[in-house]
Amino acid sequence: MKKLLSVISVFLVAVMLSGIGVKAAGNDKVEIKFKVGDSALLINGVKTEVETPYVAGEGTTLVPLRVITEAFGAEVNWEQDSKTIKLKYSDVNIKMQIGSSDVMVNTHTEKLTQAPVLSPNGVTMVPLRFISETFGASVSFDKSSNTITVVKEELVEGSTVTGLTDKSKVGDSYYGWSMNTPKDMFMDDRSFDGLETVFHDKNEAKIDIDIYLVDKDLSFDKDFADIKDSFKGYTLIKADKLTDSAGNRYMHFQAKDKEKFFDYKHYYKNNLIFDIETEAKPDAGNLQTLVELSDSFLLGFGDKENTYDLSNVDKDGYRTFKSEAYKVSLKVPSDWMDISDDTENKFSFSEFKLDSYSNIYFSVYSKSDKLTAESLATGDHNENIKYPNKKYASVTDVAEYEINKEIKGFAYELTTSGTKSDDGILTDIFFEKGDYIYNITFDLKNDNKELISNVLSSLTVDELDKNKVGVLLRNDYEKDATYVTKFGNWSLTMPMLWTEANDPTNEGGAYVHKSTQAALCFSTLDAGNVTASDLKDFVVNQCDTIHKSSDSKLEEDYLSEKIGNITYYHYCYSREVDGEKVYCTVYVGISNKKVYTFTIMEPEVIYGGVMKDEIKGIISSITVK
Secondary structure, three states, rough: OOHHHHHHHEEEEHHOOOOOOOOOOOOOOOEEEEOOOEEEEEEEOOOEOOOEEEOOOOEEEEEEHHHHHHHHHOEEEEEOOOOOOEEEEEEEEEEEEOOOEEEEEEOEEEEEOOOEEEOOOEEEEEEEEHHHHHOOOOOEEEEOOOEEEEEOOOOOOOOOOOOOOOOOOOEOOOOOEEEEEEEEOOOEEEEEOOOOEEEEEOOOOEEEEEEEEEEOOOOOOHHHHHHHHHEOOOOEEEEEEEEOOOOOEEEEEEOOOOOOOEEEEEEEEEEEEEEEEEEEEEOOHHHHHHHHHHOEHHHEEOOOEEEEEEEEEEEOOOOEEOOOOOEEEEEOOEEEOOOOOOOEEEEEEEEEEOOOOOEEEEEEOOOOOOOOOHHHHHHHHHHOOOOOOOEEEEEEOOEEEOOOOOOOOEEEEEOOOOOOOOOEEEEEEEEEEEEEEEEEEEEEEEHHHHHHHHHHHHHHOOOHHHHHHOOOOOOOOOOEEEEEEEEEEEEEEEEEEEEEEOOOOOEEEEEEEEEOOOOOEEEEEEEOOOOOHHHHHHHHHHHHHHHHHHHOOEEEEEEEEEEEEEEEEEEEEEEEEEEEEEEEEEEEEEOOOOEEEEEEEEOEEEEOOOOOHHHHHHOOOOOEE
């Protein structure tokens, strides 16, 4: 019976989430009116029967979620497993959970006076005032008539970007751009690093401004041709190469199909590209206005008095990053970008340069009796020093570390030097706060102690509520286990740290090492006329062919070595791949009228380390029927 009731409850929730009624668009007037205790409500002037709203807790009025969806026309998603409700209305996103007083509004967390609940009939009941006011409406209560009224006025013609400014222009002083303020539009998204800004209107039209780095080898004409080709399948209206008043080159495209109209501008300025993409329905009544708005885009931030500055860069050249969910705040240099993925308890930043690989990583994990900041630091220390060649890498012991005046923890430092491209300093820091361990890692190409000091001195962490945040486990690699990979008549036993890079075939397979990014390729072929006695000559010829036909340097001439039950001849050559020195070691053996070839590609910093023993273990595991 309980299971059946659960199914019925889910069905009713789905019905309430998708309630059909008189919906308002994002900028239309919204009005909800009802007397406390009545089940009949006026929703945008239409009398609607719903489950009776009621007052809970300390005077919070709970109404069916259907009331919100019908009145505001909000988009709703329901996640059954976690009983989570997601609402989207204009530029506001609300995420709440049945039974929880925590609510996420866009990127920050707030507290509800009363959590959402499921009624005995399975109807989702939500706090009326909180959602309505978050959506920009006002809520009033007439005590004499016992009536609640919710009103959101229509966004009138001539008003500016919702929630931003009344100034005639918006822009970014750090990157140096500005444009006329998009009237009747919402700022749908603005990335922390300022590299993306998106405006949209109630008719699904949008203007997207993206900034990214120019590859030094990128040709303007080739770029133009590639972008023009990308519009194949559309009716091309415009394709121009232009120069603005400041001498910056740009290209301008317009295209359309039955569903979309595109206006696309592609500006070059110094080492940056600025993309302004306008997208709308072909029959949009404001199409010309949108194009004119796009045409107002300028590289420059000249009219400071009348331009609203979207930049979040402070006077010291840093941006303040905050996570309301994890109560963390820290400053990041202005010329770094946010590269965080969707993992909620991890934040990542990278230097905004084509030729730099400096990164900052921040993560949060649950503490336990066995897992502490010191034990985690020690474990990572031992793992990070395992593979690098001691010729290039050195590591300090894990020691106590003062992060700032408020926070102390443990840290170690790994330095690599003497390589062509892998030189750098990794400073790995761990500390505890309440029930959680925090890890901040600086992986820098240069020893930038000033940057580390500035970031750490800005770091603030408030204690988290374990009952609300829950368990946060590190999803570490399975280091000690193995698996068998096979196809056709061959098989290999691989450590779990190696993952398949492609699907194996009868002829072989390819694998990548998760920790070091080393690669292993294995292949088999019929020996034909090659026998064990002339395998040496076969390998010598192969070695000479590779060495002479490619831009490589022979590092080790052919040698013989017995691995398992098979004698292999091997040699090693090095070459540059994307500016990085890579060592390729080739093992060739013969058995059962088959030639087996293993090619191992290792970054310079690990070549000559313990990886060789791990590879030999894999080679010795081969079986061929």
